[in-house]
Amino acid sequence: MKDRLASLTGPLRSLRLCGLLCLLVFPTLTQAADPLKWGADAEGGAPYIFLDPEDISKTKGFEVDLAAALAREIGRPIEFQQYPYDGLISGLTRGDIDLAMNGLEITPDRLEHVRFSRPYYVYTLQLVSRADETRFGTVEEWLKLKLPVGTLSETAASRYCEKNELPLSTYDGQLEPFQDLALGRLDAVLADLPAAVAYAKSNPKLKFVGVPIEPGFYAIAMRPSDEALAKTIDNGLERLIASGDLQKIYEKWGIWNGDQESLAAAKSADDILKQSAAGFSMANVFKSLGKAAVVTIQISVASMCLAMLLGLTVAIGRLYGPAPVRMLAVVWVEFFRGIPVLLLLYVLYFGLPTILQTLGLGMALAPSNIVVAIIAFGLNYSAYEAEIYRAGITSVPVGQWEAAASLGMSKKLTFRRIILPQATRMILPPVTNDFVALFKDTSVASAIAVVELTKQYQMLAKSSLRYMEIGLATAILYLVMSIPLGYLARRLEARWGKAL
C-alpha cells in the first residue's frame, strides 16, 4: 500500500517538477494562450474598424473580421485595444500593443521602426468630388487645378497631396473630409479606396473621379524583436489568402477587387519596398514646416487683431455703455473666457453649417477652417483683451479727463486722443504676453483640419518617427517667430516709456 502510494506520487512529483521547469525555461509556451493585443483606432472609421451602430460596445469592420480569422488560424486570441491611429507605431515600441493593424501602409520610414507582416490588402487611392463637379473629370486634370483637397492625416493620400503641393486639409477621422466636401469646403477628397467605398459611394452628392491611383499595401506592424510572432502572423495570413477566406471577408465588405490578386505573390514588406527610396530630408522638413508656420502666423495675427478690436468695443461698452450694454459686455467676457476654445472651434466649424443649412442659407456663408479658427480665437481672446483694456483705460488718471474737458474737448474726443493712447501704452506688456500665448494656442486649430505648425510637426514626426530632430526644428521656428515679437514689444515700451 505504502509502496503503491510512493510509486504513484513519484511520477506525479517529477511531473510537477517538470512543469515548473517548463515554466522557467519556456515562458513562451505558457504565453501561447495569452491574447495578443491588437491596436487600432475605432474612430478612424469604416470599413476598417468602427463602433457597431447597433451596439457601440462592439466593433465592426473588415479588420475585425480579419483579426478573428487570423486568431483562429494561429490558435491564439487577438484582443482589440483602442489606440490613436497616429500613435500606433509608438504604441508598439512602448509595448502597449503587440500588433498594429489599421490600414497601415508599408512605407520606408515606418520600416525603419517596425517589422511588417506580409501584406493583407492592396489599397489604391480614390479621388472623390462633388457629383456636380465639372472642372475636372480625371486625376490629371484635377492635379493641374490645385484645388483644396482633404485627406486623412498621415496617410499615403496626404503624402501624395503634399508631394504634388496641393492645398491640403488633413483630418483625424474618415468621415469629416467627405462631409466638408459635400459642404463645399473642399473640392476633392483623396482617400484609400475602402474608405471611399464606405463613405462616398452611397452618397448621391459625391462621385468617384477617374481610376484609383498609387497602389500600396496594408500590412500588420509588429516589433522587430518579435520575429517569431511575425513569422506566425505571416504564415497565418498566407493560409487565409490561399484558402480564400480573406477574399470572402473582403467581398462581404465590398472591397474585393482585381488588385488583390497580387497579394499571393507579395511575400514580404521588404520586397515591396526595394524600389521606393526614402523621401525624407531635412530640407523638405523645413519647407513643410515653413509653410505651416505661415498658417500659424496668419491665424494668430488675424485673430489677435480681431480680439483687440472686439475687446476694445466690449471694454468701452462695459465702462461707458447704458446698463443693458454693460450687462452684455459682462456676459460676453464671462462666456468667452469660460468655454474652451476647442469647443468653440468645433461648434463654429461643424455646428454652424448645419444651422446655415436649416435656415436655407446653404454653404455660401460657411467659413473655411482657417477663417473659423481666426473667429474662434478672436472671440476667445477678445474676453481677455476686454479686461486688459478695461484695466488700462481705468488706470489713466481722472485728471486727464478733466484737463481735456477744461480745454473744451468732448468726452469722445478725449477718449480717442488722450485716454486710449495712454491706455494702449500701459496694456502693451500684458497684450504682448497674450499674443505669444495665442501664438502657441493656435495649435489647437488642427482639430478642425488646419495644418499649422504643431500639426505639421506631428505629421512629419509621426511619419518619419524623428520626434527629436523635427521637434527641435519646430521649436526653433516657434522661437524665431516669438522672440522678435518680444523684442519689438520691448522696443515699443522703451519708446513709449519716454512718453509716460
Add this chain to the structure above:
Amino acid sequence: MTSPSNNNVTLENITKAYGQRTILDNISATIEPGETVAIIGPSGGGKSTMLRCINGLATFDKGQIDVGGHRLAPNSLPAEIHEVRRLFGMIFQDFQLFPHFTALENVIEAPVQVRGQSPADAKARAMELLKRVGLGERANYYPRELSGGQKQRVAIARALAMEPRGLLCDEITSALDPELKAEVLDVLLDLKAEGLTLIMVTHEIHFARRAADRVLLLADGRIAESGTPDKVLDSPDSERAKRFLKTVMA
C-alpha cells in the same frame, strides 16, 4: 446790487453738499474782467470746489453761475458747459499734461482738435506761447523730461492756446520746489499785466498780496472775508479769518 456786466463771472447762492457735508454754503461773488482774485483759506474750505464749479468740472446743487453771457446751473447741459470752458482755461496743481504728447503737441492739441485750426497755424501760435513762458527750447520734450516748473508753464501755454479770457488756477505752485515756484508765478504776473482775468486758489500768501486785486477767504464753505489784500490779510474782520491767518503767517 449792481447789474452784472456780460463779462463778469458771477456766482449766485452756490450751494453744494456731499451727503451730509456742505462744501459750499450759499456762496455769492462777482469777479470783474481783468481782475486778479486770490482765493485763500484752510484746506477743505471749498476753495478748489468753487473754482471747479466755475469751469463746470464740479456740479452744484443750488444757485447759478454766469460767465460771459452763459449760465451754469445744477442741470446744465454739456453744450452750455462747453461754452463756459471756452472762456476760461484751467491750470491744475498736478499739471495734467498729456504724457504721450510733447510740450508742443500738448499745446496744439485742443486748437487743432476743438477749434479746427490748421496744424501749421496752431504750431506757429504754440511756439509763440512756449517762448512766452520761456520754453521755446523745450518744445519737443515729453512731459516726463521736464521739471515741475517747466511742466506747469507748458500747462499755462496749453490753456492760453485756446485764447481764454482768463485762467482758473488751482494751487498751481503747490507741487513745486520754492525755486521753481517763482518761474511760474512770474508768468502769472505777465498774464495779469496783459489783462487776463485770473482766479487762483493759492497758499502763497505773499504772492496773493503782491499780485491780487482782491482776496477771498473761504472757510467752512462760506466767504469769511473779501477785500483788498491788505485789508483781508492784515486786518480781517471775522474771527475765522483771524484764526486762519494766524496759522499761515506763523
